[in-house]
Amino acid sequence: xxxxxxxxxxxxxxxxxxxxxxxxxxxxxxxxxxxxxxxxxxxxxxxxxxxxxxxxxxxxxxxxxxxxxxxxxxxxxxxxxxxxxxxxxxxxxxxxxxxxxxxxxxxxxxxxxxxxxxxxxxxxx
Amino acid sequence: xxxxxxxxxxxxxxxxxxxxxxxxxxxxxxxxxxxxxxxxxxxxxxxxxxxxxxxxxxxxxxxxxxxxxxxxxxxxxxxxxxxxxxxxxxxxxxxxxxxxxxxxxxxxxxxxxxxxxxxxxxxxxxxxxxxxxxxxxxxxxxxxxxxxxxxxxxxxxxxxx
Numbered sequence: 001x002x003x004x005x006x007x008x009x010x011x012x013x014x015x016x017x018x019x020x021x022x023x024x025x026x027x028x029x030x031x032x033x034x035x036x037x038x039x040x041x042x043x044x045x046x047x048x049x050x051x052x053x054x055x056x057x058x059x060x061x062x063x064x065x066x067x068x069x070x071x072x073x074x075x076x077x078x079x080x081x082x083x084x085x086x087x088x089x090x091x092x093x094x095x096x097x098x099x100x101x102x103x104x105x106x107x108x109x110x111x112x113x114x115x116x117x118x119x120x121x122x123x124x125x
Numbered sequence: 126x127x128x129x130x131x132x133x134x135x136x137x138x139x140x141x142x143x144x145x146x147x148x149x150x151x152x153x154x155x156x157x158x159x160x161x162x163x164x165x166x167x168x169x170x171x172x173x174x175x176x177x178x179x180x181x182x183x184x185x186x187x188x189x190x191x192x193x194x195x196x197x198x199x200x201x202x203x204x205x206x207x208x209x210x211x212x213x214x215x216x217x218x219x220x221x222x223x224x225x226x227x228x229x230x231x232x233x234x235x236x237x238x239x240x241x242x243x244x245x246x247x248x249x250x251x252x253x254x255x256x257x258x259x260x261x262x263x264x265x266x267x268x269x270x271x272x273x274x275x276x277x278x279x280x281x282x283x284x285x286x
Binding site: 016019022023026027029031032034035036038039040042043066067070073074077083084086087088090091094095098104105106107108109110111112113115 | 135138139141142144199200202203206207210211213215216217218219220221236237240241242243244246247248249251257259261263266
């Protein structure tokens with residue numbers, strides 16, 4: 001039963017991580033690829049962390065060994081750090097891309113570019 | 126003070142290995158978190174040593190937000206983006222909204238929530254508080270806030286202001 005549950009969670013994680021990799025081929029430019037790569041990976045990796053937490057909780061109640069609680073704590077810290085750094089790095093990459101003059105492909109609207117043009121395009125030099 | 130307590134607890138959580146924590150580890154934790162707190166104070170001299178961040182109600186609110194509205198938004202948006210990855214049906218663009226947040230913490234919480242939610246990505250924030258958001262499927266070139274990120278702004282205001 002434990003392995004069915006943990007296995008199902010890992011399969012969901014695998015599915016989303018796979019989609020994240022697949023989106024690198026599907027999407028046209030850096031911004032849209034960031035959506036796929038960082039976010040599907042977050043959701044996928046969160047499910048992997050969830051699977052490990054569930055596994056350690058179940059094993060703790062079965063065996064009563066303290067090391068499973070340590071595993072649980074470390075997994076939760078890793079998940080929290082992942083959430084913070086993922087958002088920050090995605091934002092940093094997108095901002096750096098836009099500042100270095102890379103415009104979004106197939107964009108229907110680009111308010112940031114309009115604003116920089118009004119200022120004389122200084123941010124792109 | 127807040128930075129000190131959080132880094133102290135975080136260090137102890139990381140070194141704790143099932144049994145008790147030795148006096149040596151406590152000593153190292155004290156020194157390291159004191160160094161981090163002092164460095165933080167040096168880099169941000171305008172921030173006072175305060176304990177308001179330790180208020181348990183705030184932490185409870187934050188956890189409520191993380192596992193309640195945010196988790197629901199994350200799941201919905203992930204499924205939506207998963208569909209778009211498979212079908213390739215996208216309409217990207219950078220739109221702007223002004224949620225009217227004042228504090229840096231509030232802006233950070235909202236921007237991180239937007240970025241973590243698939244389909245929306247904060248590219249830039251300017252001095253007047255406008256958020257420039259790359260949107261995977263632009264439904265409206267001048268969108269309302271709710272359309273982009275639901276009630277995240279209300280939560281950011283509640284958590285940080």
